[in-house]
Amino acid sequence: MTGLSYSVYGLVTPLVRVGDDMTAHILDAAERSGCGGLQTGDVLVVAESALATAEGRVAHLEDIEPSPEALRLAGEYGMDPRQVEVVLQESDQVVGGIPGFLLCMKGGTLLPNAGIDASNAPSGSVVLLPADPDASAVRIRAGVAQRTGADIGVIIADSRTHAMRLGCSGVAIGCSGIPSVLDERGKQDLFGRELEVTKRAVADCIASAAELVMGEADECVPAVIVRGTGLPIGDHAGVDTIDASECLFMGVALHTDPSLLVDGKGKP
Secondary structure (H helix, E strand, C coil): CCCCCCEEEEECCCCCCCCCCHHHHHHHHHHHCCCCCCCCCCEEEEEHHHHHHHCCCEEEHHHCCCCHHHHHHHHHHCCCHHHHHHHHHHCCEEEEEECCEEEEEECCEEEEHHHCECCCCCCCEEECCCCCHHHHHHHHHHHHHHHHCCCCEEEEEEEEECCCCCCEEEEEEEEECCCCCEECCCCECCCCCECCCCEECHHHHHHHHHHHHHCCCCCCCCEEEEECCCCCCCCCECCCCCCHHHCHHHHHHHHHCHHHCEECCCCC
């Protein structure tokens, strides 16, 4: 991928609503963007919040009845009990929390509040993560191919915090058509030493580049075309994850205190 020139095009759409055809929004925006529309080899990055809204993954807090466990955690961490109840329902496991946030395991990854977002959601509502981001990526990729003939990669992106760092950056939570990780082992560094452990999280890197264009506020840029990556387009599907015991951060925590990992109802 050395020497490649990259281009990033933001796709401006109308406000996405429940039941909208996300692929149609994307294709219309691509035609208006001045980039010549989606082309074979492009990587399309789609914001999870807009996609989840189109897929109907919106919870209305007035309809939520908090459980006793939600009430307890809400009091401990200063949160809305109804939102905590949604977090518990969406989590695979709850690890702990800080004021305002529960740290959760969901879909093989560690994230705050099970990915539930109150920003860019209608008043009194929260947006959940897409039910199956990888399947959503596959569906959008197939829809683009059917309507345009373009063979592309698709990434579903979220913004996440990282251990001991201030602020958020992009991360891929769904992927289709490109590898999410490239294995660099066996290549040589600048001094001729063979790389033994290096794997490049290319989907996460592309998601972060797209986040610079998408923004986090009222930009109405829920998708981005990244052109010129040189990544192979093919029958790649899914985001590569590792078990908690293999993660440096979670592995150390679990080794120190295995009881940190509790189930989705906050119980060991």
